[in-house]
Amino acid sequence: MSNVDRRILKSQEAIKKAVIELMSEKSFDQITIQDISDRANVSRRTIYLHYLDKFDLLDKIIEEHINELRELAESASEMGFINGNLIWFEYFESHYLFFSTMLVSKGAPSFRRQFLEFVMEVLKGEVNLTEGKNHGINEEVFLRFIAGAYLEIVEWWFKNGMPCPPQIIAEQVGVLIERIVYLDKITTKNCEHNRR
């Protein structure tokens, strides 16, 4: 794990933190590399040591969060949607500045789409819709339906400054998702297999 030089970690942390902060203050395209290096208290040269340009930098930040969420989802795959959701919402909460900025900012319009496709990907691994009866619903439609609902709630939650704690919102959304997925399960043969 941590045989990466701590200087690299510290520099990258400072740089990424600076970008998030700046994005909450002005739009991404009017942020200069100089701004970032000033805020991060790092030489401008150091940024180019790790990233191609600010777009590459933003990509890497996004990718990192997505990967973190993916790992959380894997470790929580046995927990059902309610508790699995809780882990995600807790992660959202602890990275409030990032997610609220990314979902609000006009500078990263690709994030919503990227995030939605990622949610679909995770759902696909969870619900196992391909096995058993598909009962006439196209998989793409099924996944996108839930992911869209989910993302809408997440965006609402952030834009309203997290009006309720992760426990509450995670449970409510978890219940709703399970209602959809569970209906699917009881109409398919592999119900018991899924529940194990």
Place this chain on the structure above:
Amino acid sequence: MSNVDRRILKSQEAIKKAVIELMSEKSFDQITIQDISDRANVSRRTIYLHYLDKFDLLDKIIEEHINELRELAESASEMGFINGNLIWFEYFESHYLFFSTMLVSKGAPSFRRQFLEFVMEVLKGEVNLTEGKNHGINEEVFLRFIAGAYLEIVEWWFKNGMPCPPQIIAEQVGVLIERIVYLDKITTKNCEHNRR
């Protein structure tokens, strides 16, 4: 000013911050260099690059704050005791962890004495007791009297978790000090000189 390499500043900041934090958690003599480097996220070697040992490190931290207070006092020498005091108390407040730790911790018993002598030194530059009539009060006694009173208040303020804002405590202490110093002034010939 800032032609010092930013890496040096960052490392030293992290190290000093780590020491203060650790001192608020355990006594100075049971803090190891390893503790400090872990907390500061800095190589143990880096600490020895800047400091001889942890005592030298603590000395430098203290010295820095003293120098900062000295500069504040110089720039505020024309302000009278009330507003001059305010600047100090605001500095105390913004470095709460350091001062409360140093005045409570048993690991730095020298700090109180060092701090008191510094207060006397600053007072000496302010009250100009040597010129004019000394009206029979020994200078050492005069300065130590006020400094002791001052330090007692500062310690009380910290140990009680800053029960009132800097404005209030600074004004009250300022009034009391001026009462002593002013009485001195009106019994000496250089009253107008001091007031200019």
Place this chain on the structure above:
DNA sequence: AACGATTCGTGCATTAATGCACAAATCGTT
């Protein structure tokens, strides 16, 4: 379109930070 100013991206020499290894010193327990 022309322009000056700003920002970008890179090469390069220098300096700071790092991690490791090691012997000496110190600590804590028996």
Place this chain on the structure above:
DNA sequence: AACGATTTGTGCATTAATGCACGAATCGTT
């Protein structure tokens, strides 16, 4: 006092970060 374990302080080779200088690209104004 003896012992092992921990901590200390240092040497050393390697790597990351820095600051500066430079031409190219981009931006904003006229």
